Amino acid sequence: MIVTKEKPLEEILGFLMPHKRILIVGCDGCTQPPRGVREAKTYAMLVEMGGKLKNREIQCRTTTVAKQCDNNLCATTLTSQVKDIEAILSLACGVGVQTLSEVFPDIPVYPGQNTIFIGSQERESGTLYEKCKACGDCLLAETGGVCPITRCAKQLLNGPCGGQAKGKCEVGGWKNDCAWILIYNRLKDKGRLSEFTKFREQRDFRISQSPREINETEEKTEETP
Amino acid sequence: MNVLKNQGVKNFILLRLPCVGRVSPTFFLKALALGITRLVVIPCEEDYCRFKEGSRISTRRFLAIQNLLHQLGFGKDVFTIIRKLRKVHIDTNRCIGCGDCAYICPYDAIKIVTPGVAQINLNVCSGCGACAPVCPSIAIIPEGFEYESMSRSISNYNSFIRKMKSERKTPMVLVFCCQWSEFSALDKNQGDLSKDNVVILEIPCSSRVDSLHILEAFYSGFDGVLIVTCKEGECKLEEGNEKAKERVLSLKKLLAQVNLENRLEICFTSPKYVGEFDTYISSFLEKIGSLSKNS
Structure with a gap:
C-alpha cells in the first residue's frame, strides 16, 4: 500500500486560511494508515479548532471516496458535494490530490498528507517499511524475495559491497539490514546460491524514466490480429 | 431497553450493577414487599462473567428465589431472568x-x-x-455504544455548557468511565458531580474510548476530558486499559497542535482503591481550572 504521513496542522491551516467552506475528502483505497471517514472527521475538528485559535471561522464538511486515484469515482461521488465548497483538503496520497484537481479544476485542492513510500505494515511493532520503488523491472524472482533496488541504499545489483558489517549497512548509521546479506541468507536456506553468484548486468534505466504511462486499451488493440 | 419492551414491561425502575452476583435475595423480597409487581434480571451469558463466576453464582441464587416465590404463591412471570450480552x-x-x-x-x-x-x-x-x-x-x-449515539450525547451538552459557563466561571469536564473500573462513580449521586460541572459517560471498556469522541468533547466546549480505567493487569477484559493508554498518548500528539494536550488525561483506578477516583477528579478539576484561567 501507499504509506502517507500527516502534514503538521500549522502547514494545513496555512493553505486553508484564505477559505471558509472546506470539504475534507478521505480515501478508502490503499493509503496506509487508512485515511477514511474517521480521519476526515478528525481533521475537520482539528482544522476548525485550529482556525478558531487564529480567530478564523472555518467550516469543514467530510466525505470519503472508495479510491481517489479513479477520476470517474471521484467525479460521481463528489460532484454533488462540492457545490458551495471553496477548497478541498485531500487525505489521499499525491495521486489522489492530483486526480481531484484534474476532476475539479475550478476548486483548489490541497494535500493533507506527505506521501512517503510504497510499503508493508508490521502490525506487532506498528512499523511501516518501504518495500518497492516501482522500478518497472522486477528482480524478486532471483533475489529470494528481497528487493535490492529498494532495500539496498546503493541500489546495487551485485552485492554486498564493502559498506556492510555484521549484516548492517553503513548508510544511515548501521541501523538498516544489508539487503544483500538478507538475499544471501535467503538463497542459502533455499539451496539456490547459484542465483546469488550469477552476475547481473546493468539495468535499463529507461524503464524507470518518469513520467511513465500505460494505456490499457491501446495494448489490447495491438494484440488483436 | 428493547429487551424490556419484548417482555411487555412499560413502567420500570432501572437499577444498574457491576455484577449480578452483588444482589442478595432479601433485596428481591423487599422489592416485592414494597409493591413492585415484577422483577426482571438481565445477567451476562454463563461463560462471559468479567468477575469470578458472578453469573453462575447468581443463577443458583435466582433458581432458589424462583422456587421460594413459587411456594409463596406468586405467579410464574413475577421473576424473570434474561441472559443478554451486548455485542x-x-x-x-x-x-x-x-x-x-x-x-x-x-x-x-x-x-x-x-x-x-x-x-x-x-x-x-x-x-x-x-x-x-x-x-x-x-x-x-x-450495541448501546454506537458512534452516532455517543457523539450525539456529547454534542447535546453544547448549549448546556454555554449556559453553565456564562453563569459560573468553573470549567466543564467530561469523564469517560469504563463500566468495570470506577462503577461506584456511576452509583454516585450525579448531583454531587454535576455541582462541579463533571459529566460522566459510561463505556463498555476503556478500549472503546474513541479519539473522535474526545475531539468532539473539546469541540463542544468541554474544558477537560478524563478517561477512567482499571490499573495495569486488572482489566476485566483483555488489556483494554493498555489500548486506551496508547490511544490517549497518540491523540495527545494531535491535540498538542491545538494546545489542548494538557486537557486530556487518563487515570487508573477501581473501587477497591477507596477514594482514589475522588482524588483524581478533584486534582484534574484543579488543573483544568488553572489552565482555563491562564488561557
Whole structure:
C-alpha cells in the first residue's frame, strides 16, 4: 500500500486560511494508515479548532471516496458535494490530490498528507517499511524475495559491497539490514546460491524514466490480429 | 431497553450493577414487599462473567428465589431472568476490509473474508468495543455504544455548557468511565458531580474510548476530558486499559497542535482503591481550572 504521513496542522491551516467552506475528502483505497471517514472527521475538528485559535471561522464538511486515484469515482461521488465548497483538503496520497484537481479544476485542492513510500505494515511493532520503488523491472524472482533496488541504499545489483558489517549497512548509521546479506541468507536456506553468484548486468534505466504511462486499451488493440 | 419492551414491561425502575452476583435475595423480597409487581434480571451469558463466576453464582441464587416465590404463591412471570450480552455488529456496506479490527480484537472474533469485508463471530464477541475506535470507516456498531449515539450525547451538552459557563466561571469536564473500573462513580449521586460541572459517560471498556469522541468533547466546549480505567493487569477484559493508554498518548500528539494536550488525561483506578477516583477528579478539576484561567 501507499504509506502517507500527516502534514503538521500549522502547514494545513496555512493553505486553508484564505477559505471558509472546506470539504475534507478521505480515501478508502490503499493509503496506509487508512485515511477514511474517521480521519476526515478528525481533521475537520482539528482544522476548525485550529482556525478558531487564529480567530478564523472555518467550516469543514467530510466525505470519503472508495479510491481517489479513479477520476470517474471521484467525479460521481463528489460532484454533488462540492457545490458551495471553496477548497478541498485531500487525505489521499499525491495521486489522489492530483486526480481531484484534474476532476475539479475550478476548486483548489490541497494535500493533507506527505506521501512517503510504497510499503508493508508490521502490525506487532506498528512499523511501516518501504518495500518497492516501482522500478518497472522486477528482480524478486532471483533475489529470494528481497528487493535490492529498494532495500539496498546503493541500489546495487551485485552485492554486498564493502559498506556492510555484521549484516548492517553503513548508510544511515548501521541501523538498516544489508539487503544483500538478507538475499544471501535467503538463497542459502533455499539451496539456490547459484542465483546469488550469477552476475547481473546493468539495468535499463529507461524503464524507470518518469513520467511513465500505460494505456490499457491501446495494448489490447495491438494484440488483436 | 428493547429487551424490556419484548417482555411487555412499560413502567420500570432501572437499577444498574457491576455484577449480578452483588444482589442478595432479601433485596428481591423487599422489592416485592414494597409493591413492585415484577422483577426482571438481565445477567451476562454463563461463560462471559468479567468477575469470578458472578453469573453462575447468581443463577443458583435466582433458581432458589424462583422456587421460594413459587411456594409463596406468586405467579410464574413475577421473576424473570434474561441472559443478554451486548455485542458488536459490522456494517459491511461501509467496511473497507483494512483488517485493523481483526488485528485488535482480543477474542479473535473478527475475520476478514472475501471479498475483503470483516465478519464477526458473535459467539466469541464479548462486546468490549475495542474494534470500533480503530475502524477508519466507522463501520463497527457496538450495541448501546454506537458512534452516532455517543457523539450525539456529547454534542447535546453544547448549549448546556454555554449556559453553565456564562453563569459560573468553573470549567466543564467530561469523564469517560469504563463500566468495570470506577462503577461506584456511576452509583454516585450525579448531583454531587454535576455541582462541579463533571459529566460522566459510561463505556463498555476503556478500549472503546474513541479519539473522535474526545475531539468532539473539546469541540463542544468541554474544558477537560478524563478517561477512567482499571490499573495495569486488572482489566476485566483483555488489556483494554493498555489500548486506551496508547490511544490517549497518540491523540495527545494531535491535540498538542491545538494546545489542548494538557486537557486530556487518563487515570487508573477501581473501587477497591477507596477514594482514589475522588482524588483524581478533584486534582484534574484543579488543573483544568488553572489552565482555563491562564488561557
